[in-house]
Amino acid sequence: MFYVWSSVGIQEPYAPGALRTVRRVEAVHAAIAVEPVRRDTRIEALRVPGSWHGEERHGAHLAKAIRDVMSKPVVSLPLTATLGDARALVRTRRFRHVPIVSATLHVAGIVSDRDLLREEGLPEASPLREHMATPVLTADPDAPLRDVARVMLQERVGAMPVTDSEGRLVGIVTRTDLLRTLIVEGPIELWV
Numbered sequence: 203m204f205y206v207w208s209s210v211g212i213q214e215p216y217a218p219g220a221l222r223t224v225r226r227v228e229a230v231h232a233a234i235a236v237e238p239v240r241r242d243t244r245i246e247a248l249r250v251p252g253s254w255h256g257e258e259r260h261g262a263h264l265a266k267a268i269r270d271v272m273s274k275p276v277v278s279l280p281l282t283a284t285l286g287d288a289r290a291l292v293r294t295r296r297f298r299h300v301p302i303v304s305a306t307l308h309v310a311g312i313v314s315d316r317d318l319l320r321e322e323g324l325p326e327a328s329p330l331r332e333h334m335a336t337p338v339l340t341a342d343p344d345a346p347l348r349d350v351a352r353v354m355l356q357e358r359v360g361a362m363p364v365t366d367s368e369g370r371l372v373g374i375v376t377r378t379d380l381l382r383t384l385i386v387e388g389p390i391e392l393w394v
Contacts, residue, residue: 203345204353205365207309209281209336213369216339218356268350269343271383272364272373278303281310285333286326288313299361299376302334307370309363311336340365343372351380 204216278301279287291300292315302311311334321333340363341350354362354377364373 203342203349205340206337207340207369209310209331209334211304211308211310216353266347267343268341268345268347268364268375269373271347271379272343272375273379274373276301276363276371276374278371279330280305281331283330284326285318285321285324285328285330288330289318289326292318299374301363301371301374302330303371309338309340309365309371312338312361312363314360338363341375347380347383350375
């Protein structure tokens with residue numbers, strides 16, 4: 203259901219904590235005060251009126267698997283891309299995560315907007331493959347939403363590429379995709 207891909211195309215089954223040994227985490231030097239979160243009334247406009255009874259509502263399909271909420275087609279960059287290519291893509295398309303793929307569309311790495319900020323002083327022509335995060339945790343399109351959300355939370359990743367049975371990139375799911383589904387889908391059973 204979940205796999206870890208390396209920059210050289212080696213695939214391994216996911217095990218909890220698989221990414222922790224290779225992640226670069228910067229130390230926090232100072233805390234920043236933030237304002238309290240205010241309720242965004244625009245979210246109410248996303249909510250579909252009515253109540254859920256069973257699997258469908260007014261002909262709508264209840265999202266259960268990641269394929270129902272993933273973003274597709276995916277905008278990605280090749281292994282030959284540069285930091286400048288990634289910066290331009292993130293800046294113009296306002297992406298937070300960009301998968302890096304091999305010539306056969308297998309996931310080789312991923313770069314986030316925060317990765318690019320950390321590398322701000324480096325030249326635009328610097329090879330992206332030297333700065334991307336690898337290995338990369340991926341999901342099968344049929345993975346249940348709840349499982350994907352749990353793994354993303356446990357591994358502290360903001361996006362997860364989705365790969366087909368051949369390991370080729372077919373989509374990407376982000377925290378935003380999961381939150382949007384949470385807002386629109388309902389109801390949510392909470393067990394404490």
